[in-house]
Each structure stands twice: as structure tokens, then as C-alpha cells.
Amino acid sequence: MTIEQTPDFNKPYQNNLVPAIITDVTTGAILMLGYMNEASYALTKSTGETWFWSRERAELWHKGATSGHTQQVVSMTLDCDLDTVLIQVIPNGVACHTGRYSCFFNPVIDNDFRVNT
Amino acid sequence: MTIEQTPDFNKPYQNNLVPAIITDVTTGAILMLGYMNEASYALTKSTGETWFWSRERAELWHKGATSGHTQQVVSMTLDCDLDTVLIQVIPNGVACHTGRYSCFFNPVIDNDFRVNT
Numbered sequence: 693m694t695i696e697q698t699p700d701f702n703k704p705y706q707n708n709l710v711p712a713i714i715t716d717v718t719t720g721a722i723l724m725l726g727y728m729n730e731a732s733y734a735l736t737k738s739t740g741e742t743w744f745w746s747r748e749r750a751e752l753w754h755k756g757a758t759s760g761h762t763q764q765v766v767s768m769t770l771d772c773d774l775d776t777v778l779i780q781v782i783p784n785g786v787a788c789h790t791g792r793y794s795c796f797f798n799p800v801i802d803n804d805f806r807v808n809t
Numbered sequence: 810m811t812i813e814q815t816p817d818f819n820k821p822y823q824n825n826l827v828p829a830i831i832t833d834v835t836t837g838a839i840l841m842l843g844y845m846n847e848a849s850y851a852l853t854k855s856t857g858e859t860w861f862w863s864r865e866r867a868e869l870w871h872k873g874a875t876s877g878h879t880q881q882v883v884s885m886t887l888d889c890d891l892d893t894v895l896i897q898v899i900p901n902g903v904a905c906h907t908g909r910y911s912c913f914f915n916p917v918i919d920n921d922f923r924v925n926t
Contacts, residue, residue: 697915705864711828711842720837724891725828737918741925747822770915772905776842778913788889796895799812799853 700774701730709745710777712736714787717766717780723787724795726755728777740765742781761785817891818847826862827894829853831904834883834897840904841912843872845894857882859898878902 697708709727716723726744728736732752735743742763746753756762763781770777788795816827826844833840843861845853849869852860859880863870872881880898887894905912 695915705824707822713830713839713842715839722830722832722839722895725830743883765918765920767919768917769913769919770917771842771912772907772909772913772914773912775919776912781833790889792889795888795890795893796886797889798891800814800885800887800894801882802884802886803882 695771697774699728699730699733699770699777700755701733703773703775706775707747709747710775712742712779713744713746714742714779714781716783719784721758721794722796723781723783723793726753729736733777736765736779737768742779759785761787763787814887814891816845816887816894818850820890820892823892825865827858827892829861829865829894829896831859831880831896831898833900835899838911839913840880840898840900840910843870850894853882853896859896873901876902878904881903885916 701708712728714723719797729745732745740754744753762784766780820826827846831840848864849860849862859872861870879901883897
């Protein structure tokens with residue numbers, strides 16, 4: 693199923709980018725957040741693998757092109773005001789450049805009652 | 810458990826904001842993405858409810874102040890380069906201004922094999 697919805701890349705404060713939340717479709721874990729411009733968003737849709745816009749290097753970035761840790765796209769969903777995209781993937785390896793499965797590993801607060809009981 | 814890690818609000822391209830991914834700790838669903846400046850981040854930590862920076866209104870925004878749909882913070886985790894925060898919450902009502910549980914409801918691609926089988 694494909695429904696054509698388009699992100700609003702021209703919205704103020706977005707620098708012509710939309711944040712992309714990447715989750716593991718199997719575990720539900722949140723792996724990373726990257727940014728997509730119109731070209732990388734289109735490449736992600738057409739190739740079925742994630743492409744981002746590297747803000748630091750100012751270039752298109754095919755995730756896993758060097759490491760082999762590509763991300764196979766399963767679903768893409770836009771939010772209510774079309775300025776964020778949620779992408780479920782099947783990860784081929786780790787998401788983080790530190791070698792970790794997920795980029796989110798620095799706890800600030802952890803009051804998770806499920807862990808502490 | 811509280812470990813002091815601090816987001817990098819002064820990083821280029823961030824406009825002194827960090828995106829905050831909000832998830833429902835019970836269901837694991839991704840509810841919304843908002844932006845936090847240093848003040849709203851500090852308020853979120855100190856009050857235990859989510860506060861954002863409204864880019865459109867250019868003001869602090871206590872989620873649920875008007876609607877009653879506050880979000881109780883369970884955990885906060887920063888990513889590898891300290892420019893995104895992942896927050897697990899117990900939502901008191903819906904997250905989306907449209908009345909939906911989650912802001913992510915506009916499908917672009919849905920190849921979820923778990924749904925289609």
C-alpha cells in the first residue's frame with residue numbers, strides 16, 4: 693500500500709529538512725534520529741533504504757554505505773503537520789557510529805517502574 | 810537514578826533547540842516529536858511533565874496546560890551526540906491536537922509484513 697503524502701520541507705525553522713525517527717520494526721526500539729532533505733527523502737522512498745542529509749558534511753548520506761549497516765524501510769508515516777517522518781526499518785547491523793545498537797544510550801532520568809520493581 | 814548529562818543546545822543547525830521524541834512507556838508507541846530549548850528541558854526535568862518550545866508561537870509550552878493532556882515523564886535519554894532526547898511518558902490523554910492518540914497517522918509507505926500477512 694502506498695499513499696502519497698509529502699512532507700512540508702519549506703516550513704519555517706526546519707532549514708528545508710525533516711527529522712526522521714528510525715525504529716526497529718521487530719523490537720520497537722528507537723534507533724536514531726536523522727534529517728532528510730527532499731532528495732534524501734525521495735531516495736529513501738525509491739530505494740527502500742534510508743538516506744539522510746548530513747548537516748555537518750552538507751551531503752547526502754546513504755546509511756550503511758561505508759559500514760554495511762543499511763536500514764531496510766518497512767513503513768514511513770508523517771505526523772499531523774507533515775514536518776516529521778517516522779520510519780520503521782529492518783536494520784542490517786547497528787545504528788550508531790559508536791557500535792551500539794541504538795544511538796540512545798545516555799540516561800538523564802530513569803524512573804521506569806518496570807525496571808525498578 | 811539520575812545521571813547528569815546535558816544536551817548540546819549550541820550546536821550548529823539546531824537553533825538552540827533539541828528535538829524530543831515522546832513515547833508511551835506502556836505501549837511503546839511514538840506519540841509526537843516536539844522541540845525543547847534549555848528552559849523547557851530544565852522544566853521537564855524539574856516538574857516531571859513535558860514542556861516544549863513552541864517555534865510558531867515563540868513561547869514555552871506546557872503540554873496539556875490547556876487540554877489537560879499532560880505527559881508524566883518516566884525516563885529521559887540523550888543520543889550519542891547529545892542533540893536529541895528520547896522521553897518515555899505516561900500520557901494523560903491524547904498527544905495530538907487533532908484528538909488522536911499519536912501525531913503519526915499519515916501513511917506514506919506501509920510494507921509491514923506483520924500487518925499484511
